Amino acid sequence: MAKGELEVGGEGVEGPATAALSLSPASLRAILSGVMPAVVLVALILVVGFFAPSFLSLYSFGVLLGESTIILLLAIPQTMVIMIGGIDLSIASIASLASILLALLLPEIGFWAIPAVLVACMAIGATQGYIHVVAQVPSFVVTLAGLGLWSGIALAIAHTTISVDEGYDAVGWLQATVLGIPIAFFGGLALLLALVLVFRRMSIGRYVLAIGLGETAALLSGIRVGRVKILIFTLSGLFAGIAGVAMVARSYAGNPSGADKLLLPSIAAVVIGGTAITGGFGGLGRTLIGVLTVTVLRVGIAIVGIDPGYEPLAYGLVIIGAVALTMDRARISVVK
Numbered sequence: 001m002a003k004g005e006l007e008v009g010g011e012g013v014e015g016p017a018t019a020a021l022s023l024s025p026a027s028l029r030a031i032l033s034g035v036m037p038a039v040v041l042v043a044l045i046l047v048v049g050f051f052a053p054s055f056l057s058l059y060s061f062g063v064l065l066g067e068s069t070i071i072l073l074l075a076i077p078q079t080m081v082i083m084i085g086g087i088d089l090s091i092a093s094i095a096s097l098a099s100i101l102l103a104l105l106l107p108e109i110g111f112w113a114i115p116a117v118l119v120a121c122m123a124i125g126a127t128q129g130y131i132h133v134v135a136q137v138p139s140f141v142v143t144l145a146g147l148g149l150w151s152g153i154a155l156a157i158a159h160t161t162i163s164v165d166e167g168y169d170a171v172g173w174l175q176a177t178v179l180g181i182p183i184a185f186f187g188g189l190a191l192l193l194a195l196v197l198v199f200r201r202m203s204i205g206r207y208v209l210a211i212g213l214g215e216t217a218a219l220l221s222g223i224r225v226g227r228v229k230i231l232i233f234t235l236s237g238l239f240a241g242i243a244g245v246a247m248v249a250r251s252y253a254g255n256p257s258g259a260d261k262l263l264l265p266s267i268a269a270v271v272i273g274g275t276a277i278t279g280g281f282g283g284l285g286r287t288l289i290g291v292l293t294v295t296v297l298r299v300g301i302a303i304v305g306i307d308p309g310y311e312p313l314a315y316g317l318v319i320i321g322a323v324a325l326t327m328d329r330a331r332i333s334v335v336k
Helices: 016-021 025-051 058-067 069-083 091-134 139-157 169-175 183-201 203-213 215-220 225-251 260-272 284-304 308-326
Strands: 005-008 011-014
Touching (some): 058 183, 069 183, 091 139, 183 203
16 A cells, blocks of 8 residues: 555545645646635735734725726726637726716716717727637737727827716716725626626636637637637727726716726736636636735735835736746747
8 A cells, every 4th residue: 555545445545645745736726826816815905904004994995995996897808808818908098098988978968978988899899809800810919009099099089187077977976885885896896796607607608718728629619719709809898998987987087098007907917816817717706806906905005105116016026926826838838
């Protein structure tokens, strides 16, 4: 009988020590990617709370959740795009453009400005998805071009912030609070939970993961890969539009570059949550932990008194660490 095994009924059974030793590197990464995001979040909260005890109050947590709303609305679609093996670099610029369009339309048509802007953003997302699928252009290239295009259009329409006075009531209710938490956060959380349910109960969830694991295999299995990709990019545009609406509700204005600084945090939230940057592994529920971690990091840097200029450095370090834990090295021949 091998060392580390117990004999039960004449058969060898692995003991805990042997079972632990038999874990493959991939299994260890899977365990770490599932447990570490929550551990990091709790540790970060405790560290910030140590330097600023008031941070651990209920009021501070309400403020924290409010601060996380826009990042959550951007990270949800970013998760779906990354799960299919792509990335959306244009999502923040679309949100900024949406805020400008909404600020211009609210005084003119009131509530109807919201669906009009959301439809426009969905069209933008669908167009990018269509180009990616039909022209076989990598999503990185398509959305990088979109980043410049939609940012340029937003700046061309409005060179500066556009304040919203007339018609603000159509979006202002999003900033009303329940238990000190803005309704906008509850709305983002409800959308997240709805998508989690859809992905678990319907075939779209399996299709997304299958495409991320291997597009060729997904095609051979009968999945309409092109349609799924266009759908995901359309949803990405929709959520960017919703983020733009939340931005106007929060700041009473549209800003042509208001969401630009949130692109990196939205990607960081996805990979910190444990979704593999290579696609095919992860989930929307994980992203919520990543969003809260990124928000605690953003707020904590300000509370502790660290120069805000170090914020991108912190994001870069946590992204590198998260990618190292979640990247499936078996699926790539060269690490670039």
